[in-house]
Amino acid sequence: MEPVILSCADLSARQINAALAALPDGACARVLEPRGRHNLAVGLSNRVRIDIEGNAGYYIGGLGQGPDVVVSGFVGWSVGENLLAGSVRVKGNASECAGASSHGGTIVIEGDASSRAGISLKGGTILVGGNVGHMSGFMAQAGVMLIGGDAGDALGDSLYEAVIYVAGKIASLGSDARVEELTDADVRAVKALAELGGFDHVQPENVTRVASARGLYNFDALKDQKY
């Protein structure tokens, strides 16, 4: 089927999203000249393929429950925020809060993601080929992150049950995050994640597993004897 072509030069984000939402399952669409436009391909639940051809703005592909979105460029804040299912792939770098609160689906950043990637992750999968900035994985509750490069300061601060794999260096761990032993199951999982992301540079047996020490799960009334 020929892709539907929508240009940001002629249409508002609202018009583009309405046109995308009207597509039947299996359809393809090309969104041209995004020029940093915010809120593209947001809130869609149909099984469609959407190519955003250029650098885009905030919240790209957010709230999705079905589409596969590919951005051939940079994205602004909160790409794939609250994603439920489907995928968002960014071929360039991403700004802050990539995949914030995502419940499901897969977000792939081929370049670097900035700070707070995967903040409050609730079950989604976030794969970053390059580096992530500070406070990534903050309060992540469920789901998994694979970071192909280095992680910034305070990685996994206040982690719940999400797991973070890092192929490169970790600047520092956040409160209650700890490095755990890599099991065979982890290596198999990382191998599958690296294949899903298309990350040839990640060696599954050499990644670092970061998870919660669960020390903050319960309030400790006697901690430091201050109460």
Added chain:
Amino acid sequence: MPEEREPRMCGIIGLHLKNPSLRPRLGELLTQMLEAMTTRGPDSAGIAVYADHHPAPAGNELGNEQSQEQELRYSLRSDELIDWDLLAKRIAAETGHDVRVEPLAADSAVVGSAAGEASFLAAVHRIAPHVSVPGYGRAMVVVKDVGAPAAICARYGIPGWGGYQGIGHTRMATESAVTTAHSHPFAPAADLALVHNGSFSNYATIRRQLARKGTHCDTDNDSEVAARLIASRMAEGADLEDGLRTVLKEMDGFFTLLVTTRTQFAVVRDSFACKPAVIAETADYVAMASEYHALAGLPGVTDARVFEPMPEEIHLWSR
């Protein structure tokens, strides 16, 4: 173009050209970048533009190169109707140095003088207290005003300006009043300009510390304090990078700062980096903005390296 966007707090933009062939287009590019940031700051705007060549008019005694190097160009703005030529004559008489006037708009002019900044600024203050000096330097001209960014750029003819770098700001005021004096850029020393997105929290403390050392602010604006702090460090011999490190160390708050000197263009963000910033770099230029869509019209930007500056890191380019 149809679009719906909610307003956000202040927009900043900047462009540092590496390829000289783009210089004639600097004002045009800065104008479109600033217009794109209108949604982030519709109440006032300002711009600082740096250019190399300011040939003195024929017959002017400042024609030789040495005099031009000594000459500083002052961006002046008057809140009342003013005869710029008469003001120039009176400043010349008071300082003993020739003064030449390039009108910008009815209320604004760029005035060149080799009198030295202390002597010139004192003369302006004495002769015409209603005239403010948004900025001065050998290369830099500063204009700022209240109103929509597009209207301000059109009024000063900025799309026609050439130059090698410029920064701009669209303001949504939070910490102080909406007036021309409170709008950015803040340019408290020769060829130094600062634009800020965010808010400082301990600026009153820093302002008192500066005041004790003899550095006073013109306004109660938080961003001016950061500009004065950098200027005071640089007056003590620090370079721009040191000055920005002082801001990181001393000043508390949220900030993305874009600061320029005659030769440098620098971006710095606070440790939380929760005020946005995006940089696009090509072989021809470095461009920075609060949001990417301000960069979207730049030539060749689709092939640029687009990235976000890291917190507490000083990203600096020199010419």
